[in-house]
Amino acid sequence: MRYEAPQSVEAAVDLLAGAEGAFVLAGGTDLLVKLRSEMLEPDLVVDIKRIAGMKEITPEDGGWRIGAAVSGAEMGEHAGLVADWPGVVEAAGLIGSTQVQGRATLAGNLCNASPAADSVPAMVAANATVRIVGPQGTRDIAVIDVPESPGKTTLAPGEFIASVFLPAKPKQGGDAYLRFIPRTEMDIAVVGCGVSLVLDSAGKVTSARVSLGAVGPKVMLVEAAAEAILGRALDDSALEDLAAACSAAASPIEDKRGTVDFRRHVAGVLARRAAEIAATRAKGETA
């Protein structure tokens, strides 16, 4: 195996495009585990952390551009980001321990392409995009279009994610992410749910995005769940309909951590709770 730490995007693209079996190294919290267990035997590892800008969080068009090497811990320490997208920051903050937080990145969580990746439903709910660089130049795509199937992304050879963009937080908007795990820390989501919504002055939902993780081969945007609450105040009956839409959309597997029925039920419960938190935040209150 060869290790390279290029200083420019161009040099990184050249390296990645020039070698079969080349892997990007961001925080390494997935990659190193796979290296150790010989699940992967890369010829080349390209460390992107020395490329200018990769460690920066910068304001852009009222939103935030987050470099691909920014860790979960760094996101949690960024007051502006926490104020605008608390759900995304909390989702990233759920990844692993303090030690893992010191290294794990959003783009790594996304490109590892686990159906249970915690930050991904939150980014999808927030309508986040990624900037992809590669031999063909630069393109921006929605986060939801990155995962293809478990462990696989839609990125072409030689491409990598340079940054994640969280759009301007809508006025009277709020977001939240919740997951269910059998323990209180350090576990993989059995179900994850992200909600981002906007309320009008009467407290009615004017737009919403609801996403589910870990209940299908990849993250899903549940449009029926958003439609269920559109134009309505988040009273019991609206929340009930939201939960029912999420339970119906979930198509989980059955394993020792949860039956299909249990996961479906939890998808609805989490959606309901996440929507309540997002609504509280949309009203400018803390939750």
Added chain:
Amino acid sequence: MSQIHVTTSINGDATEFLCEAEDTLLDVLRDRLGMTGSKEGCGTGDCGACSVTVDGRLVCSCLMLGAEAEGREVTTIEGMATGDRLHPLQEKFIEMAALQCGICTPGILVAAKSLLEKNPDPSEEEVRYWLAGNLCRCTGYDKIIRAVMDTAADLRRAS
């Protein structure tokens, strides 16, 4: 394949080493530099016995390549005591018997020190969450948490 030459700082000392691209920072510390204080409990980021700080950030040295240490500032358990004088956390762990076999202890001390530098007055819940990535098979955690809380109180009184 030729080895990688890395120049870094470990516990404040300028250090150079040669390593393979596959070597983790933990491999380098233990096998190339003879610093065996950091332990390998799992090698997969779960146990925290390999905890070190890199540029002030707490990380698992088993989940970082040695080559990544180029130009960074690494601190390990070996840098915790000043000469013969133990760090207050180390003294408290002995006094309160917050260890049995001791394999988790270096990682827990490094992690706890990093917490107290960031937050001198943590709640018990904050200590438990901060140390959630440090597993201990012996103590049941209670003595560890109390030793960290006690040290924090001592340090606050002293400052």
